[in-house]
Amino acid sequence: MGDWSDDEKTSAPAPKRATASKTQTDDWGSNDRQDNNDDRGNNFSRGRGRGGGRGRGGGNFGDRENNSEGFGERRGKYNRENRDFNDNGEEGSDNRGSGSRRGRGGFNRENREDSDRPPRRDRNENNDNGDNPEEQKREVYIPAETTEEELFASSISAGINFDNFDKIEIHVTGKGSDDFDQIKTFEEAELRDFLLNNVKKSGYKKPTPIQKRAIPIIMGKRDLMGCAQTGSGKTAAFVLPILNTIMNDKDTLNPGKPQCLIVAPTRELVIQIRDEAMKFASGSYVKVALAYGGAASRYQSENIVQGCHVLVATPGRLMDFVNKGVISFDDLKFLVLDEADRMLDMGFRDTIDKVCNHSTLNKDSLTIMMFSATFPDEIQRLAAQYLRNYLFLTVGIVGGASADVEQEFIEVPRREKRQLLTDTLTQYSKSTDEDRILVFVETKKTADYLASFLSETTLSTTSIHGDRLQREREEALRDFRTGKRKVLIATAVAARGLDIKGVTHVINYDLPKEVDEYIHRIGRTGRVGNRGKATSFFDPDVDQTIVSDLVRILTQTKQAIPDFFGGISAGSCGMADKYGGSDIRQPVAAGAPQKDEDEW
Numbered sequence: 001m002g003d004w005s006d007d008e009k010t011s012a013p014a015p016k017r018a019t020a021s022k023t024q025t026d027d028w029g030s031n032d033r034q035d036n037n038d039d040r041g042n043n044f045s046r047g048r049g050r051g052g053g054r055g056r057g058g059g060n061f062g063d064r065e066n067n068s069e070g071f072g073e074r075r076g077k078y079n080r081e082n083r084d085f086n087d088n089g090e091e092g093s094d095n096r097g098s099g100s101r102r103g104r105g106g107f108n109r110e111n112r113e114d115s116d117r118p119p120r121r122d123r124n125e126n127n128d129n130g131d132n133p134e135e136q137k138r139e140v141y142i143p144a145e146t147t148e149e150e151l152f153a154s155s156i157s158a159g160i161n162f163d164n165f166d167k168i169e170i171h172v173t174g175k176g177s178d179d180f181d182q183i184k185t186f187e188e189a190e191l192r193d194f195l196l197n198n199v200k201k202s203g204y205k206k207p208t209p210i211q212k213r214a215i216p217i218i219m220g221k222r223d224l225m226g227c228a229q230t231g232s233g234k235t236a237a238f239v240l241p242i243l244n245t246i247m248n249d250k251d252t253l254n255p256g257k258p259q260c261l262i263v264a265p266t267r268e269l270v271i272q273i274r275d276e277a278m279k280f281a282s283g284s285y286v287k288v289a290l291a292y293g294g295a296a297s298r299y300q301s302e303n304i305v306q307g308c309h310v311l312v313a314t315p316g317r318l319m320d321f322v323n324k325g326v327i328s329f330d331d332l333k334f335l336v337l338d339e340a341d342r343m344l345d346m347g348f349r350d351t352i353d354k355v356c357n358h359s360t361l362n363k364d365s366l367t368i369m370m371f372s373a374t375f376p377d378e379i380q381r382l383a384a385q386y387l388r389n390y391l392f393l394t395v396g397i398v399g400g401a402s403a404d405v406e407q408e409f410i411e412v413p414r415r416e417k418r419q420l421l422t423d424t425l426t427q428y429s430k431s432t433d434e435d436r437i438l439v440f441v442e443t444k445k446t447a448d449y450l451a452s453f454l455s456e457t458t459l460s461t462t463s464i465h466g467d468r469l470q471r472e473r474e475e476a477l478r479d480f481r482t483g484k485r486k487v488l489i490a491t492a493v494a495a496r497g498l499d500i501k502g503v504t505h506v507i508n509y510d511l512p513k514e515v516d517e518y519i520h521r522i523g524r525t526g527r528v529g530n531r532g533k534a535t536s537f538f539d540p541d542v543d544q545t546i547v548s549d550l551v552r553i554l555t556q557t558k559q560a561i562p563d564f565f566g567g568i569s570a571g572s573c574g575m576a577d578k579y580g581g582s583d584i585r586q587p588v589a590a591g592a593p594q595k596d597e598d599e600w
């Protein structure tokens with residue numbers, strides 16, 4: 001499933017120094033030397049906050065319709081001369097300088113251990129000889145704090161189709177689903193004043209459908225599985241009621257014992273969720289902390305030990321801290337799995353099991369929530385094992401793509417992709433400052449190669465993938481957000497959750513193998529009612545396996561199916577039944593006890 005090697009799969013070997021039986025001091029001893037050098041002795045200067053002066057505008061695609069005309073000519077087979085390079089990236093594979101490594105950034109030190117680095121096997125998966133000296137680099141990285149101004153400037157403004165959200169059907173199923181009214185305004189949710197102020201300050205005028213239904217359910221402390229399309233405000237749907245409940249309950253804050261734990265699969269996503277939580281918590285005493293790999297472990301653990309109400313974490317660093325005794329779950333009231341289908345995938349499930357069965361956890365006082373835009377049936381079945389008497393909330397079709405994304409496919413053989421990309425991007429060199437183009441590729445090597453190649457052109461480009469240092473990854477994202485770089489070449493690590501203003505166009509240079517990843521990738525544009533465009537390069541030699549699923553997505557969003565998909569229609573391959581996922585418990589009579597209810 002693409003390049004996920006950086007996201008701290010918990011299958012990574014346990015860090016040698018992390019033994020649960022040691023005291024914290026001992027445990028940190030080795031880290032201390034590494035991490036301590038980092039920050040304390042050196043009076044480091046941190047990089048500027050992420051997203052300073054982040055891009056303007058909501059990225060309404062409507063303004064750019066003229067720019068996209070050229071695509072029409074290229075629909076169907078793209079036929080160009082072969083070029084004198086190999087599109088697999090061999091030429092540029094050693095050149096990692098996609099622009100951003102030169103830049104500024106947080107504290108940087110080589111040859112340091114970082115317990116959350118993925119195993120070498122993963123990091124070098126695109127490296128022919130596996131011996132690139134760059135891979136040996138370690139650094140202790142302390143990310144910059146985001147300023148309050150930046151936090152509030154980060155939201156994407158609602159677009160012209162925002163009101164269309166109200167036309168999407170909402171379903172809530174499960175025992176007691178009628179107990180919770182939907183709210184029509186944020187005021188009706190009876191949120192505390194500071195939260196309401198922060199909601200207003202964020203520019204939110206009314207709740208999105210998932211917020212309308214999820215906020216009262218979470219305030220009522222019911223377990224929840226929530227599914228709504230990409231860019232429809234799922235983060236605020238859980239962050240707002242959680243913060244409100246923490247403030248209402250006023251439980252004592254104990255060191256290393258968070259009251260809410262939010263787990264997400266990638267580092268950049270947990271940073272974003274943390275920012276969202278800090279934005280809404282602004283002006284209150286609620287403390288939000290982060291735990292993610294690639295950044296200084298000691299710095300993070302100190303924040304946690306000082307006490308945090310909300311902890312946002314990736315699985316690898318979370319388990320590292322749990323094993324070291326930095327974190328325990330005695331006070332945990334809320335557990336959120338964002339991108340839950342991914343979190344329950346192989347590799348991360350162990351962590352979820354460990355958290356949910358941890359000896360310090362009091363299951364009776366815990367509410368668990370899972371959110372995603374995609375929720376395959378088999379993952380729902382798995383998810384149900386962790387939840388108790390949960391409600392299943394869906395907005396629109398489970399696993400459907402955002403209707404605000406215009407989807408285009410261009411048939412092109414592999415060796416001609418680079419020229420097609422160059423031609424496509426050239427249109428944007430004349431476009432407005434607000435436009436950002438996100439290009440997805442399958443491998444880190446291709447990401448490096450394309451970023452390097454495009455940086456030689458007039459298009460300022462950067463890249464993000466699992467072999468880049470964390471400082472470089474955050475810098476790449478910051479440069480993209482601020483518009484310093486208008487093109488970001490990314491592997492699957494950026495497919496889920498990232499919310500970046502001004503992304504008007506997503507290009508799948510390589511199509512993913514799984515349709516769910518396609519849905520998440522194209523969902524980086526067309527967010528909160530803004531329109532966006534996704535162009536996918538279809539290589540007939542390798543992309544046939546995803547065709548039937550793409551036909552489903554195109555049919556559901558009422559978009560044209562390309563001729564070169566071979567005449568497959570949603571009905572013709574018997575897919576109609578498989579689509580439109582629903583609550584897997586539905587066959588059970590309403591009101592009947594649920595299978596998993598007592599299993600916990």
Ligand SMILES: Nc1ncnc2c1ncn2[C@@H]1O[C@H](COP(=O)(O)OP(=O)(O)OP(=O)(O)O)[C@@H](O)[C@H]1O
Pocket residue numbers: 154155156157158203204205206207208211228229230231232233234235236372373496497498499523524527528
């Ligand atoms: N009620 C609202 N009104 C206006 N904007 C909103 C509202 N709720 C959320 N937003 C903004 O919408 C954008 C998308 O929200 P968010 O990232 O939570 O989407 P999501 O559903 O989690 O998407 P994904 O599935 O891609 O993770 C954010 O910029 C957020 O600030």
